[in-house]
Amino acid sequence: MATDTHCPYCSLQCGMRLAGRRAPEVSAWEEFPVNQGALCRKGWSAAGLYGGRERLTSPLVRDRETGEWSAVSWDDALDRVVAGIRAAQAAKGPDGVAVFGGGGLTNEKAYALGKLARVALGTSQIDYNGRWCMSSAASAVIRSFGLDRGLPFPLADVEEADVLVLVGSNLAETMPPAVRHLDRLRERGGRVVVIDPRRTPTADRADLHLQPVPGTDLALALGVLHLLVAGGAVDEAYLTERTTGWEQVRDSAAAWWPERVERVTGIDAHEVRALAAMLGGSPRVMVLTARGAEQHATGSDTVLSWINVALALGMVGKRGAGYGCLTGQGNGQGGREHGQKADQLPGYRRIDDPAARAHVAGVWGVDPESLPGPGRSAYELLDALGAPDGPSAMLVLGSNIVVSAPHATQVTQRLEALDLLVVCDIVMSETAAIADVVLPVTQWAEETGTMTNLEGRVVLRQRAITPPPGVRSDLEVIAELAARLGSEASFPTDPEEVFAELGRASEGGPADYSAITYDRIRAEHGVFWGGERLFAESFAHPDGRARMLAVEHRGAAEQPCPDYPIHLTTGRVLAQYQSGAQTRRVRSLPDDGPFVELHPLLAGRLGVTTGEPVRVATRRGEMTAPARVVATIRPDTVFVPFHWVGANRLTNDALDPASRMPEFKVCAASVAHA
Numbered sequence: 001m002a003t004d005t006h007c008p009y010c011s012l013q014c015g016m017r018l019a020g021r022r023a024p025e026v027s028a029w030e031e032f033p034v035n036q037g038a039l040c041r042k043g044w045s046a047a048g049l050y051g052g053r054e055r056l057t058s059p060l061v062r063d064r065e066t067g068e069w070s071a072v073s074w075d076d077a078l079d080r081v082v083a084g085i086r087a088a089q090a091a092k093g094p095d096g097v098a099v100f101g102g103g104g105l106t107n108e109k110a111y112a113l114g115k116l117a118r119v120a121l122g123t124s125q126i127d128y129n130g131r132w133c134m135s136s137a138a139s140a141v142i143r144s145f146g147l148d149r150g151l152p153f154p155l156a157d158v159e160e161a162d163v164l165v166l167v168g169s170n171l172a173e174t175m176p177p178a179v180r181h182l183d184r185l186r187e188r189g190g191r192v193v194v195i196d197p198r199r200t201p202t203a204d205r206a207d208l209h210l211q212p213v214p215g216t217d218l219a220l221a222l223g224v225l226h227l228l229v230a231g232g233a234v235d236e237a238y239l240t241e242r243t244t245g246w247e248q249v250r251d252s253a254a255a256w257w258p259e260r261v262e263r264v265t266g267i268d269a270h271e272v273r274a275l276a277a278m279l280g281g282s283p284r285v286m287v288l289t290a291r292g293a294e295q296h297a298t299g300s301d302t303v304l305s306w307i308n309v310a311l312a313l314g315m316v317g318k319r320g321a322g323y324g325c326l327t328g329q330g331n332g333q334g335g336r337e338h339g340q341k342a343d344q345l346p347g348y349r350r351i352d353d354p355a356a357r358a359h360v361a362g363v364w365g366v367d368p369e370s371l372p373g374p375g376r377s378a379y380e381l382l383d384a385l386g387a388p389d390g391p392s393a394m395l396v397l398g399s400n401i402v403v404s405a406p407h408a409t410q411v412t413q414r415l416e417a418l419d420l421l422v423v424c425d426i427v428m429s430e431t432a433a434i435a436d437v438v439l440p441v442t443q444w445a446e447e448t449g450t451m452t453n454l455e456g457r458v459v460l461r462q463r464a465i466t467p468p469p470g471v472r473s474d475l476e477v478i479a480e481l482a483a484r485l486g487s488e489a490s491f492p493t494d495p496e497e498v499f500a501e502l503g504r505a506s507e508g509g510p511a512d513y514s515a516i517t518y519d520r521i522r523a524e525h526g527v528f529w530g531g532e533r534l535f536a537e538s539f540a541h542p543d544g545r546a547r548m549l550a551v552e553h554r555g556a557a558e559q560p561c562p563d564y565p566i567h568l569t570t571g572r573v574l575a576q577y578q579s580g581a582q583t584r585r586v587r588s589l590p591d592d593g594p595f596v597e598l599h600p601l602l603a604g605r606l607g608v609t610t611g612e613p614v615r616v617a618t619r620r621g622e623m624t625a626p627a628r629v630v631a632t633i634r635p636d637t638v639f640v641p642f643h644w645v646g647a648n649r650l651t652n653d654a655l656d657p658a659s660r661m662p663e664f665k666v667c668a669a670s671v672a673h674a
C-alpha cells in the first residue's frame with residue numbers, strides 16, 4: 001500500500017507516493033495539483049536519504065579534550081543537555097540559552113520549539129534560518145500589504161499573466177516542476193522576463209533576460225517606474241482607491257532616467273525601455289522575487305521597489321497578476337508563522353503585542369508576564385554566542401549553520417565558544433560534528449506533520465515507514481526537555497494534537513490555522529490559510545489600502561576596489577539542496593564539490609581554463625575550487641554554489657536594517673589562478 005505524502009525538500013512540497021516498509025520507493029501522485037506527479041531529481045531520489053550507514057541512531061556525546069564521540073543512552077544525553085542548560089542559565093539568566101530552528105521543520109515542530117523557548121526555557125533568544133531565506137520579502141510585504149504570505153495566490157495563476165517578471169529566481173533549477181507554468185504561459189502568448197546576472201536555465205526560457213550587476217535590482221525598479229510615469233502607464237484610479245503614498249514614490253523615481261539606470265545596473269538603457277514598454281502595455285503583469293533580489297543588505301527595500309512597480313500598474317489583487325515571493329525551504333512559509341522567530345508568537349502574532357501575549361499565554365496556561373520579549377535575529381544571535389552578554393548554550397534543530405551562515409569562519413568560532421552546543425539531526429552534519437551532544441531524530445517519511453508550501457497551502461506529510469530503533473521525533477525530544485526542565489505546560493508529542501493546539505494559538509492572528517484539520521487537508525489536497533487568493537478587494541492594513549513606501553538605491557555594502565575588483569555571488573545548483581547535509585549523502589545525486597563559475601574574458605585574463613583551480617578571496621576568507629568557464633555570466637562577476645563548505649567563508653555579514661537578512665548575494669572578491 002502506498003502513502004500520499006510530500007517531498008522532503010523545497011517549498012513546492014511536491015506530492016509523492018511512498019511504498020515499501022523498510023526503505024521507501026517514490027512514485028508519482030498525479031492528483032496532487034501543485035506538481036501533478038512531476039518531481040525533480042532530488043524528489044525522485046529522496047529514498048536515498050535512507051543511505052543507512054550515515055544515519056544517526058544513537059545519542060552521541062563528544063569529549064572536548066580528545067574530540068572523541070561516544071554513544072550514550074537517551075537518559076544520559078538528555079541529563080547532560082539539561083545540566084548544561086541549567087549551568088548556562090544560572091550564570092547568565094534565562095537568556096543564557098539560545099534556540100536555533102529551521103524553515104524545513106514542520107509547523108508542529110516550529111510551534112513546539114517556540115513554546116519550548118518561551119515557556120520551558122524562558123529565553124528570548126530564539127531565531128531560525130528563515131531569516132536567511134525570505135525575511136526581506138516578508139518584511140516588505142508586511143509593510144506594504146499588511147500581511148505576509150509568499151504567494152498570495154496559487155502558483156498556477158502564473159499561467160494567466162501576460163508578462164511574468166522573475167527578479168532573482170532560477171526556478172528551473174530551484175523548483176523545476178514549476179517550469180511548466182512558464183511554458184504554458186508562453187504557449188498562450190504571454191512573455192517571461194528574467195533578471196539575473198547569469199543566463200540560467202530559467203533565463204533560457206525568457207523572452208527578455210536582463211543581466212544586472214549584483215545588488216542593483218532596486219535601481220532597475222526605479223528606472224522602470226520612471227518610464228511608466230513618463231509614458232502615462234500608471235493606473236491612477238487604482239492608486240487613488242487602493243493605495244497611499246504614491247506621490248512620494250513617484251517623486252523618488254523622478255531622477256532615474258534610463259541612462260542613469262544603465263550606469264548603475266550595467267543594463268543597456270534600451271533594454272530598460274523595452275521592459276517598461278512591455279509592462280506598461282500589458283493587462284496582467286506579475287512580479288515574483290526570489291533570493292537573487294532579496295539576499296542583500298538592501299533586500300527589503302528592493303522588494304518594496306518592485307511592489308511599487310506592481311502597485312503603480314494597478315496589478316495587486318488582480319487575477320493572474322500582482323506580486324509574490326517564491327519561498328524556499330520546505331516549510332519556508334509555515335516556519336515563519338508559528339513562533340520560532342525572535343519577534344513572534346504563533347499565528348504570525350507579534351511578541352510585543354499585549355493582546356497577542358495574553359491570547360497565546362492563555363492557550364499555554366501561563367501568565368502573559370512570564371513570556372519573554374523579542375530576542376536577537378539569526379545572525380546577531382550567532383554573533384553573540386559566547387560573548388559576555390550572549391548565550392553560552394544553544395540547541396539547534398533543522399539548520400547546518402557551519403555551512404550556510406554568512407562569514408562562516410567567524411560563526412564557527414562563535415559556536416565553538418559555547419559551553420554547550422546541542423544538535424538534533426538525522427546525520428552528522430558539519431554543525432553536529434562540532435557539537436557536544438547530538439540527538440538522532442526521525443525524518444520526513446518516518447513521521448507525520450504539516451508543511452505550508454509557497455502558496456500558503458497547508459499540506460500533510462504522512463508517516464510511511466517505521467523509523468530505525470534508537471531515534472526519537474523532534475516533538476518527543478522537545479517534550480522530554482520541557483519535562484526535565486520542570487515545565488508545567490503540556491508538550492504533546494502526537495503531531496495531530498500539536499496541530500490542534502497550534503490552531504487554537506493561531507486563532508484570530510494574521511495566519512489563522514484554527515479551521516484547518518488533518519482530515520480537511522487530506523480531503524482537499526491541502527488547505528490555503530486566509531483563502532486561495534488575497535487582496536482582491538482590500539489589503540490587510542486597517543484602512544484596507546496598500547502602503548507605497550519610497551525607497552532609495554544604496555547599492556551593495558561592499559563595492560569592488562583595486563584589491564577586490566570582482567563581484568562574488570552565490571546560490572544553488574539543481575542536484576544539491578542547501579547545506580548539502582541531506583543531498584550530499586544521496587548516492588544517486590552528483591556530488592562534484594564546489595566550483596567557481598566565471599566568464600571567458602575574466603578566465604582569459606587570469607589564464608585559467610575549465611577544471612583548473614581558482615582561488616577566490618574576500619575580506620573575510622578564501623577558498624579554492626575548479627573553474628567552470630561559461631559565457632552565461634557577467635564578466636565582472638563570479639558565482640559559487642553554497643552547498644559545500646567554502647562559499648560562506650567569503651560572504652558578507654552586512655545585514656538589511658529591516659529584515660536582518662545577510663548579504664549572501666554580493667560582495668567584493670579577488671580571483672586568481674591557484
Ligand SMILES: Nc1nc2c(c(=O)[nH]1)N[C@H]1C(S)=C(S)[C@@H](COP(=O)(O)OP(=O)(O)OC[C@H]3O[C@@H](n4cnc5c(=O)[nH]c(N)nc54)[C@H](O)[C@@H]3O)O[C@H]1N2
Binds near residue numbers: 133215
Ligand atoms: N536545487 C535546489 N533547489 C532549491 C534549494 C536548493 O538548495 N537547491 N533551496 C530552496 C531554498 S531554501 C530557496 S531559498 C530557493 C532559492 O531559489 P532561487 O532564489 O531561485 O535560488 P538562488 O540560486 O539562491 O538564486 C537565484 C538566482 O539569483 C541570481 N542572483 C545573484 N545575485 C543577484 C542579484 O543581485 N540580482 C538578481 N536579480 N539576481 C541575482 C543568481 O545568479 C541565481 O541564479 O530554492 C529552493 N530550492
Ligand SMILES: Nc1nc2c(c(=O)[nH]1)N[C@H]1C(S)=C(S)[C@@H](COP(=O)(O)OP(=O)(O)OC[C@H]3O[C@@H](n4cnc5c(=O)[nH]c(N)nc54)[C@H](O)[C@@H]3O)O[C@H]1N2
Binds near residue numbers: 130397424579581664
Ligand atoms: N552563500 C549562501 N549562503 C546561504 C544561501 C545562499 O543563497 N548563499 N541561502 C540561505 C538560505 S535561503 C537558506 S534557507 C539556508 C539553508 O541552510 P541550512 O539552514 O543549513 O539548511 P539545511 O541544509 O536544509 O539544513 C537542515 C539541517 O537540518 C537537518 N534536518 C532536516 N530535517 C530535519 C528535521 O525534521 N529535524 C531536525 N532536527 N533536523 C532536520 C538536515 O539534515 C540538515 O543538517 O542557507 C542560507 N545560506
Ligand code: SF4
Binds near residue numbers: 038041
Ligand atoms: S521541486 Fe522541490 S519539492 Fe519538488 S521534487 Fe524537487 S525538491 Fe522536491
Ligand SMILES: [Mo]
Binds near residue numbers: 132133329
Ligand atoms: Mo532558503
